[in-house]
Amino acid sequence: MTEQKDKFAKLQEAIDEHKGQKGALMPVLQAAQSIFDCVPLDAQEYIADALGTTLSDVYGVATFYSQFSLQPKGKYVVGVCLGTACYVRGSQKVLDRVEKELGIKVGITSKDGQFTLQATRCLGACGLAPVMMVNDEVYGRLTADEIPSILEKYRD
Amino acid sequence: MDFYRAQVLCCGGTGCTSSGSGEIIKRFEEQIVKFGLDKEIKIVRTGCFGLCAAGPVVIVYPEGTFYSHVRVEDVDEIVSEHLLKGRIVKHLTYQDKERGEEQHLSLESIGFYQKQKRIVLRNCGVIDPENIDEYIAFDGYKALEKVLTSMKPAEVIQVVLDSGLRGRGGAGFPTGLKWKFAAASKGEQKYMVCNADEGDPGAFMDRSVLEGDPHAVLEAMTIAGFAVGATEGYIYVRAEYPIAVKRLEIAIKQAREYGLLGKNILGSGFDFDISIRLGAGAFVCGEETALMASIEGMRGEPRSKPPFPAVKGLFAMPTNINNVETFANIPQIIINGADWFRSIGTEKSTGTKVFALGGKINNTGLVEIPMGTKLREIIYDIGGGIPGGKKFKAVQTGGPSGGCIPAELLDIPIEYDTLTQIGSMMGSGGMIVMDEDNCMVDIARFFLDFTVDESCGKCTPCRIGTRRMLEILDRIVNGKGVEGDLEKLERLGRNIKATALCGLGQTAPNPVLSTIHYFRDEYEAHIRDKRCPAHHCQALLNFYITDKCRGCTACAKVCPADAITGVVKERHVIDTTKCIKCGSCVEKCRFGAIEKR
Numbered sequence A: 001m002t003e004q005k006d007k008f009a010k011l012q013e014a015i016d017e018h019k020g021q022k023g024a025l026m027p028v029l030q031a032a033q034s035i036f037d038c039v040p041l042d043a044q045e046y047i048a049d050a051l052g053t054t055l056s057d058v059y060g061v062a063t064f065y066s067q068f069s070l071q072p073k074g075k076y077v078v079g080v081c082l083g084t085a086c087y088v089r090g091s092q093k094v095l096d097r098v099e100k101e102l103g104i105k106v107g108i109t110s111k112d113g114q115f116t117l118q119a120t121r122c123l124g125a126c127g128l129a130p131v132m133m134v135n136d137e138v139y140g141r142l143t144a145d146e147i148p149s150i151l152e153k154y155r156d
Numbered sequence B: 001m002d003f004y005r006a007q008v009l010c011c012g013g014t015g016c017t018s019s020g021s022g023e024i025i026k027r028f029e030e031q032i033v034k035f036g037l038d039k040e041i042k043i044v045r046t047g048c049f050g051l052c053a054a055g056p057v058v059i060v061y062p063e064g065t066f067y068s069h070v071r072v073e074d075v076d077e078i079v080s081e082h083l084l085k086g087r088i089v090k091h092l093t094y095q096d097k098e099r100g101e102e103q104h105l106s107l108e109s110i111g112f113y114q115k116q117k118r119i120v121l122r123n124c125g126v127i128d129p130e131n132i133d134e135y136i137a138f139d140g141y142k143a144l145e146k147v148l149t150s151m152k153p154a155e156v157i158q159v160v161l162d163s164g165l166r167g168r169g170g171a172g173f174p175t176g177l178k179w180k181f182a183a184a185s186k187g188e189q190k191y192m193v194c195n196a197d198e199g200d201p202g203a204f205m206d207r208s209v210l211e212g213d214p215h216a217v218l219e220a221m222t223i224a225g226f227a228v229g230a231t232e233g234y235i236y237v238r239a240e241y242p243i244a245v246k247r248l249e250i251a252i253k254q255a256r257e258y259g260l261l262g263k264n265i266l267g268s269g270f271d272f273d274i275s276i277r278l279g280a281g282a283f284v285c286g287e288e289t290a291l292m293a294s295i296e297g298m299r300g301e302p303r304s305k306p307p308f309p310a311v312k313g314l315f316a317m318p319t320n321i322n323n324v325e326t327f328a329n330i331p332q333i334i335i336n337g338a339d340w341f342r343s344i345g346t347e348k349s350t351g352t353k354v355f356a357l358g359g360k361i362n363n364t365g366l367v368e369i370p371m372g373t374k375l376r377e378i379i380y381d382i383g384g385g386i387p388g389g390k391k392f393k394a395v396q397t398g399g400p401s402g403g404c405i406p407a408e409l410l411d412i413p414i415e416y417d418t419l420t421q422i423g424s425m426m427g428s429g430g431m432i433v434m435d436e437d438n439c440m441v442d443i444a445r446f447f448l449d450f451t452v453d454e455s456c457g458k459c460t461p462c463r464i465g466t467r468r469m470l471e472i473l474d475r476i477v478n479g480k481g482v483e484g485d486l487e488k489l490e491r492l493g494r495n496i497k498a499t500a501l502c503g504l505g506q507t508a509p510n511p512v513l514s515t516i517h518y519f520r521d522e523y524e525a526h527i528r529d530k531r532c533p534a535h536h537c538q539a540l541l542n543f544y545i546t547d548k549c550r551g552c553t554a555c556a557k558v559c560p561a562d563a564i565t566g567v568v569k570e571r572h573v574i575d576t577t578k579c580i581k582c583g584s585c586v587e588k589c590r591f592g593a594i595e596k597r
Helices: A002-018 A025-036 A041-051 A055-064 A084-088 A091-102 A144-152 B014-018 B021-034 B072-085 B132-137 B142-150 B153-163 B175-184 B205-212 B214-228 B242-257 B288-295 B324-336 B338-342 B375-382 B416-421 B440-454 B460-477 B485-499 B503-507 B510-518 B520-528 B554-558 B584-588
Strands: A076-081 A115-120 A132-134 A137-139 B006-011 B041-046 B058-061 B065-067 B191-196 B232-237 B273-278 B319-323 B352-359 B365-370 B392-397 B403-406 B430-435 B543-545 B594-596
Touching: A002 A025, A002 A041, A025 A041, A025 A055, A025 B273, A041 A055, A076 A091, A084 A091, A084 B352, A084 B430, A084 B440, A091 A115, A091 A132, A091 A144, A132 A144, B006 B014, B006 B021, B014 B021, B021 B041, B021 B072, B058 B072, B065 B072, B132 B214, B132 B242, B142 B214, B142 B324, B153 B175, B153 B214, B153 B324, B153 B338, B175 B214, B175 B319, B191 B205, B191 B214, B191 B288, B191 B324, B205 B214, B205 B242, B205 B324, B205 B352, B214 B232, B214 B242, B214 B273, B214 B319, B214 B324, B232 B242, B232 B288, B242 B273, B288 B319, B319 B324, B324 B338, B352 B375, B365 B375, B375 B392, B392 B440, B403 B440, B403 B510, B440 B460, B440 B510, B440 B520, B460 B485, B460 B503, B460 B520, B485 B503, B485 B510, B485 B520, B510 B520, B554 B584, B584 B594
Parallel strands: A076 A115, B006 B041, B191 B232, B191 B319, B232 B273, B352 B430
Antiparallel strands: A076 A132, A132 A137, B006 B058, B058 B065, B352 B365, B392 B403, B392 B430, B543 B594
8 A cells, every 4th residue: 555655655756846837737747657557447536626626627638648548558568560561561461460379459458467469550660670679678680580589588 | 170091970860779789889999909009990880870770870081991791890991991900891891682782882873872962971880979079060050140140030041942842740720920920920039839749650760860960950940949949948858868958968968068059159149048848659749739838837738720830829829840851951951041042942841851661671771862853762762672573562651640542643743732642641650561461451440450549638539539440440450340431430530630739630640541542452352351461460361371381380389279280291281160269380391382362
């Protein structure tokens, strides 16, 4: 419970930093996303109160942008790039293989909370296409066959 | 300032960082200390060199030796041989695939760079972007000084007007005219906004500028602020670009310390400051009205124009908004003059354009070419052609807003107007090359899928119309297309173009319409013959084992559907009624004996 308290204290700090500033909601939500690893409903209510706006406004913004999620993500976020350069070089096959190996579809977090699978749009490493990221680690020039051994490293 | 006998430039752009340049830089730093060279040699982490395909890239000056695909374990050899003994490590230098055994030791001599003209990218890969002194040493803030000490706002606008510079974000509106409108607008506060929400999948030139030369953007925004009378600036940058954000933050801090941002800049009495706003992953925010809504802390939905931002923009005040690449041209135009800029490029498209070259091309990376260069020159002379001896099929420009250009149009010059005429557009600068293995119907479907995903949902034509188009395309690639689908797609596409609220919707049908126009036979093959000429669409393929089969049984073992039968050392057979078309056998076969037909 104290952990939760700490998080709200941190959120309050972020609110204090941005309150009164024009367009404060976005940076505050971005702070909330990084503090809670998502923007849970109670945090949204808290933000709405603190910034003097309504929950519907906060919820509207939180659900508009793909960076904000309402549920926590898995321990490892696997992002397969589906930018054009990667797609043209066969990233769909890589993604299909990751889905098969992890047993989850894009946008889903595995039941054990270990993996979240995302299809991202251009990581900007087009020279390495096709590319996949696991948290901050980048894997480039991939073939579908390499996927099992890469994912193996992240299974606890 | 310290002097060094040699400098080692290591690329710290996103591409090279992804392939481990951070470790390489660390190793260099450790090694030069070990050999006591740290007073003589400087390691510089630069922005992107452009030739991402060769990354991680390291260049050693004064020789200009270009080491490509450097690995951490290569560093020791470069230090002990090249830096200590002055012997170039030839086997690690860049090899030009086109010219075979000939060794190209310096950067300038490489075909990739010879046809380029670097104005926007001039400092990328050359200076340390986290050091303002290096930017100043390369004529940085000289344009700002000139503007603040010797020019009137109207004169600045006139120079930009005369230069013919057009918006590099894609639509190509004359920049000087935009500034003129914003300057003429009245308001108690005016804003200057830099659009760095580069969302086009496959385009990363703005990021490279921000990562490699952030001060150029700050300087240009300040100049523009002076010209239109804005005192506050915002840079709206994607959160997905952490390196760019970090370098911008450093650059803003340094510029403030040097009195180049803030109150009374260079003692001129002009105040201007810049803050950063992070995007949150919505492609539509690249549209200017949506971007401003996002800065205001709202859902990033566009609104109809007029009123244009120059009249009523950010926080309902007059606002000028330009793209990163557009800004990066400004200091050079001020220093060298409008006539110089006009001398580059063509009459209606002056200057240069940066493209992110990707897809089926040997030299993936960033290229900056004078406007008017032919597509063929970019793809073959600079890009080094198509890998694996495959046949060129199309090049896509303008991302989800653009179109596919077929081989017969490769000799058209790259200009805003010619690209629009042939059903594509300049766009922000993604240039994706496709070969014979790429299915144009599937590519159109890919872009539509993107648009449907990113449509904000505010206007009906985009929200529902693009979805209907995607459903038809999905049907076609799955072998369920029917006669009349193409006509439906064309009619829907025309209607969406005519009625959608913002640029995203108005251009969303382009990838479909242009591929139907140039590759109609491919669509017809899918619909009438249930055949994919590029052998790409899984649902329309049958796998077939040719006489190259040696009977190794690898395919039969890997087949999850037990569809492959055969005896050891004899040609195997696929039962197409059992085959689920997963493609595992193709990947497994070492003899290239399995074909999709």
